[in-house]
Every structure is written in structure tokens, then in C-alpha cells.
Amino acid sequence: MQRRLFISSLAALPLAAHAASFTAVDITGSAIGPDYQLSYTDGKPAALRDFKGKVVMLFFGFTQCPDVCPTALARAVEIKRLLGADADKLQVIFATVDPERDTAPLLAEYMRAFDPSFVAVRGSLAQTAKTAKDFKIFYRKVPSGSSYTMDHTALTYVFDASGKIRLAVKHDETAQQVADDLRQLMNPKKETGFLKGLFQ
Template sequence: MNTPSTPSLLAATAAPGPSHHRRGLLALALAPLLAATLAACKKAPVAYQGMDITGAEYARDFQLKDAQGQVHTLADYRGKAVMLFFGFTQCPDVCPTALTRAAEIRRLLGDDGQRLQVLFITIDPERDNPTVLGAYTQVFDPSFIGLYGDLEQTAAAAKEFKVYYKKVPTGSSYTMDHSAFSYVFDPLGKPRLVLRHEQSAKACADDLRQLLQQSA
């Protein structure tokens, strides 16, 4: 039996050759770049001032008519952020305040204001006929769209969006008690934010700007 010579044993146990060394140096050099790439992929979550409802399984859609009688769903506004508010045209304070704020939000967004569609869904279809609804929304901004349904459709939409409303008698007439928040949907039509009534136009615009930048 042949016994390996001493030089052969030394060669077998020697350190890795130049190619192994180069690969090791390359891995060390690329490590910081790889770490930076991974960090960029894992972006820190956006801190909104409104309530983040990303992934919500409610407020998913509606099927209602505009002042011209055309049926609309959220899919009609794909490519834009949508701000949606439930109210009624004879509302003395909450609704006009919300829509005035919405107009100011569009102004604060500058060019991005063109990427925001504001929708107003009436909870009082008995009085808010198409003519009244169309004229009301136009007062605040020509781009705003008023939507309505019959009593059953209105109740179904409010239930889907977890909106409270109730008819309250006032002498010979009535008023409506209702929730006072706005929903925001991203350009893919997904529910993303609930804006509280007390939030300022600037706070809302800041949230919408971040949302639109994410979707750019």
C-alpha cells in the first residue's frame, strides 16, 4: 500500500485557495449593501392622524345613484382616493362643516386634490331627491358627488359602513341624528382610514397626502 508523502498531506490540509478567499471578501463587501436593501424593503408603517382601518372587512362597497340617476360603486373611482361621508342636506351643522372641510382638504392637497373624489351619501332619501342632492353638493365643490338610494338601500349601505342614523321628530317635521366621521379609500378602492369629525383640514390633508404618495 502506498503511503502519501508529507508534501501531499500538507497540500490536502492547506487553507482554501485564492478563489475561496476572493468570494469571502466579496461577501463581506456586499453585506452592508444587502442589509440596506432589506431595510428599504421593510418600510416603517405610516403614522396617520386618522384611524387606520387597513384590512377592514366592512365599508367595502355600495350601489347607489347620483343626481342624474346613474348607478355608482366604488369601482367607478378606481385610480383616485375617495373620501365618503353620510349625512343629509337639511343638517344644520355637522354636514356642512364636513363638506366645507373636504373642500379645504382638496385645496391643501394642491395638484393632488385632483386625485381625491368626495362622495356624500344621504341618509334622508325621503327629502333629499336628486335635484336637492345635486344642488347641495355643488355648493361646496363642483367635483363633489351626492349619492342616494331608497330607504332599504340606504339602510343596507349604512349597515355595511357601520354608520348610525335615526329619524328624530321635531314638531311637525323631523331631523336626522347620525354618525359624523368620514371614510377614506385608497386608489385601489380599499378602505384605509376613518377621519374623525374634529380633525382639522390640515391633519386630514396630511393623511391623504401620505396615502396618495404610497399609491403613486
């Protein structure tokens, strides 16, 4: 089955009022989230605030996804490579929308297949539904033979080092485009002496 990319929700996201130089959609100031209450694969409570100090890329998907999810995670691997010395400032998080099948051991193995530093989080059906609603993520089961697959929003959210949501990255953006955007968040331009003087 051809995966459908649910990116129409971008139109409903409030955009930042200031001019932006990002390739991704600038959603600074959006009320998305702002956090979740899920679990890591070791069973410990998980929250976005655990990674303050790092730029976070958050993607929702499921391990049996045939194309969208592995492509997004493979892109994240390439983004990390492109960041070079800044790679340690990035944390990639994969949140499953299929907790019935995505057990903790399976998610841990799935992350290791891409990058050992990537983190997976999961919750109960109720926690998953609440998280998806809070983060404006669409997902649903679709019958497939004797089992099912999942349709879901194919966006990656980016949070800055202070934990604030900043960007919505579309699935068709390249690793280079995303890496360039992340560098801007990791290394914001400092005000020139002239500009600083204007505000003193």
C-alpha cells in the same frame, strides 16, 4: 337641537396591525363596505369602484343637517385646496341617510354649493339601510317640531386609489391633518435600495 356625533363605533373597528403615522384611525383591512349599490343624481347606478385610481372620501349625512354635514363638506373643500397639485387625485362622495327628503335635484344643488366636483349618491329606504349596515353607519329620525331631523355617525371614510378602505376620519380633525394623511396615501414612500435588497 345640538347635533350628536356618533363616533363610538370607532372602538368596534378592527385596526391595522402595522404601525401607522396617520392622524385618522387606520382601519386598513376592515371589512367595512366594501361597496354600495346606490344612484348618482342623474339616476345612473353608483358604486365606489367607479373611482378606482383616486383617493375617495366618503361621508354620510343629509342636506338639512344644521352643522355637522356642512362643516364636514366645508372641511373637504379646504382639504382639496391644501392638496394643491394632488387635488385631482381626490374624490369626495356624500351619501344621504335621508332619501325621503334629499331628492336627486336637491343633492346635486347641495354639492354644487360646496364644490362642483363633489358627488352625491342616494338610494331607496331599503338600499340606504343596507348601505348604512354594510358601512357600520348609525342613523335615525328624531322628531323636531312638525318635521324631523337625523342623528347619524359623523365619520368620513377614506379609500385608497385601489379602492381599499384605509382611514376613519373623526369630525374634529382639521383640514390640514386630513390633507397630510391623504398625501401619504396618494404618494406612498418608496422603498430604499437597502430595503429592496433585503427582500430580493
